[in-house]
Amino acid sequence: MGKVRNNEGKRIGIFGGTFDPIHIGHLIMAEQARVAEDLEEIWFVPANIPPHKQGPMVDAKHRLAMVEKAVMDHPFFFVSRVEFNRDGPSYTVDTLISLGDTYPNDEFYLIMGADMVLHLSKWHRVEEILNRVSIIGLLRPGYALDQRQLSSNIKNRLTLVNEGVKVDISSSHLRERLIQGKSVRYLIPDSVRLYLEENHLYGWNES
């Protein structure tokens, strides 16, 4: 992690994502989870090789750099490079095992949007994930989280945060806007916008 954190024994939210690119929806939901669940820190974990996403994506080193820029000025947001230390698909179960081994005194929670809660039953070794952490789910426009769709083992480990703000933004929508040369100002942090401009990512040039 770039920024220095002090002592262990904290309640920590793990927020994994492809972050291609990171946007204000990610930042707002992380903040909502932090406040609602009294988390002392949020660790953003960019996926090196996202396990279930196909197709071209921006190089992992750029996705990581954008996340680092986005969280820079939040005192309780950090970035973990744990998924850059191993090869193969970046399965969350391996990340949680590795973090648990490295930080045995901290208590980890897994943060995700409603779309991922609905997909969770298909994750690699999901039972082991649920044995290790509770899930914090955030509402997301377009994904009705009907509890009846969830298995009881997921329901038992799930806390839904409803802070009254849903953000209708996705990375794929932003990528489309960038390719079309449309403004993304205020949809992604300025530092990230400047980074992707400097590095000619997503074929974007602001007119």
Ligand SMILES: Nc1ncnc2c1ncn2[C@@H]1O[C@H](COP(=O)(O)OP(=O)(O)OP(=O)(O)O)[C@@H](O)[C@H]1O
């Ligand atoms: N606007 C949003 N509201 C709630 N959750 C979100 C939002 N955007 C992303 N998330 C959550 O953030 C995590 C990481 O998502 P990811 O980096 O894939 O972003 P995305 O916007 O869903 O990307 P894409 O459009 O490329 O699929 C997932 O848990 C996802 O559910």
Ligand SMILES: O=C(O)c1ccc[n+]([C@@H]2O[C@H](COP(=O)([O-])O)[C@@H](O)[C@H]2O)c1
């Ligand atoms: O471990 C799995 O099987 C698994 C399957 C799908 C998604 N994930 C994780 O969920 C997070 C969000 O995924 P994504 O692809 O929407 O960015 C990211 O950290 C992924 O590594 C993990």
